[in-house]
Amino acid sequence: MSATAPEHYLAEFTRVEAILPGRRLPWLTRARKEALAHFAQAGFPTLRQEDWKYTNVAALERNRFAVSPQHPDDALNAAVSVQIEMLALPDTHLLVFVNGRHQPQWSHLGALPSGVTLTSLAAALEREPELLEDLICRRAHNYPSGFAALNAAFMADGAYIRLAAGAALENPIHLLFLATEPGLVTHPRNVVIAEEGSRVAIVEHHAGTNGLTYSTNTLTDIIAARDAQVEHHKLQQESLKAFHIASVNVDQQHGSRFASSSFALGGELARVDINVGLNAEHTECTLNGLYMTGGRQHVDHHTRIDHTKPHGKSREFYKGVLTGASRAVFNGKVVVHPDAQQTDANQSNRNLLLSENAEVDTKPQLEIYADNVKCSHGATVGQLDADQIYYLRSRGVDDISARALLTFAFAEDVVERLSLAPLRSRLEKLLLGQLPEQVKELL
Incomplete structure (x- = not known):
């Protein structure tokens, strides 16, 4: 009898634990094992859970993905170099990851101004782990799904971006994650810390070799301090046989500005969760997105914006184009908490169905617990x-x-x-x- 999914990943953890970064840090070892224990109990989400009622991950669960590359980095060939050259965006600070591992030989960081740190998470855990302990450990015992717990247990690399107070990057950062090995699951973890008055734009780009079956389970944490400006743009171009699960968590402080865009083009099954906390006065966030599906693709976007303090402003605008027998899910929730007076929030989701068998489930939501607000939301589904x-x-x-x-x-x-x-x-x-x-x- 084949092993269950929890049994498989418990065995995989035993196999790779010794090579995971930060293995000499007691707090990280403890956090990894607690996360794995949570997954062993909770498993993957099911259709019985409200947030997953339209997205069936059984196909992903059936696969027994390896959690580290089966081939060493020196097996990467010239074809990978060509792929990276084609995918790299011009005029950016480029950080490349192949099969979940940072590749310095293909990264081009360029000249970074004073106060800007741009490196891999694995390197940061070796050099300055004390800066990451609080952020990583605060999520212990608070995993929204089994995927988040798996990421916490197996995170091996990703981007670490830190901007000191007042620092600014004129050109964007391009984080390129490329998958070239079948049967592999990667768990990238990205950390972005923008201190007071800093400014940065980031493109998180996931792509894979066409026709390969693999899985990406990524998590990005963003902290925007007072008056910081952060842009996070996500481009998902995975193989059409791949699985892509992603979470973006944002903590905004006084006067900060956050802009997000999510473009979902690839993947057999893709799910993106974006959670933004407007946790101080005079914060603003903008979430835009576009998903384009065909064949039997399934793409799911879940967003949540929490207005917790007065004078917050949020704008959300998502569109979908569906063909074939594809399916899309959009669930956007805006919560205006009791202290968030004078909130200004607007949300819109529009969908274009180009075939009879395409389907979309859209659910824009407003929860308002304050009485002096200006909020609206709406959704449309139609044909040309x-x-x-x-x-x-x-x-x-x-x-x-x-x-x-x-x-x-x-x-x-x-x-x-x-x-x-x-x-x-x-x-x-x-x-x-x-x-x-x-x-x-x-x-």
Whole structure:
């Protein structure tokens, strides 16, 4: 009889424990084992849990992924170098991870200003573990799912970004996570600490070799101190046979500004949770997203914005384009706590279904416990507008081209909101690449 999922990962932990970073830190060893014990008891989420009722992870659970590469880094070949060159964004500080491990030979950090630390999490755990102990241990006993517990147990590498007070990066940081080995699960852990008045923009980019089956289970923690400005942009281009589970947790302090965008294009099954706490006065956050699915893909976005103090402002705008027999889930919750007077919150989710078998489950939510607020939310699900198609047809555009143009315009509405020119240009090329040649000539 084959081992259950908890039995498999318990055995994997025994196999790799000695090579995990920070193994000489008693507090980290204790945190890893507590997280593993939690997973052994809780397991993977099921459809009986409210937050997972539309997303079945049974296919992921059936796989017995290895938690460390089976081949040494020196087995990486020239094809990987070509992939990285194609995926790297221009004019960025590039940090590359292949199969869950930092690759300095392909990373190009460039000149970093004073007060900016950009390195791998494994290196940070060796050099300054005291700066990470509180952040990592505070999540003990508070895992929203078995995936979070697995990440805590097996995290081996990721990005460590710290900006001192007043420090600013003019060019964005590009964190490129590339999967090239089948049957592997990686657990990247990224930590971003932006101290008072600092400023940074980050692109977290996940990609994989086409046709490979593997799994990514990533967690990103962001702390934005007083008056800090942080942008976090996530581009998910995994293999269409891959699994992608991600969480982004944000703690905002007085006067801070946080902007997020999430672009989900790949993966057989993908789930992203974004949790933002506006934990002081005069904070602002913006969450934008675009998911485009086809075949039998399943993409799930769960977001939660907690307004806990007065004078907070949040804006959320997500769009989805679905074809084939694909399915998408959007669950966006905004909670206005009793002390959060004069909150200004707006949330919108719009979906375009291009086939009869495509399906979307959308659930925008507002929970308001304060009486002096301005809040709104809404969702739409529909097909292409027949009048708009007729208008284009009347101007000599054939039916296929008219539909493609309208779909492009629908998706481009999210892309053009991006402030980062390199990422905006890359996404526009990806969108254009899906259009027929005759349509490209019209643009």
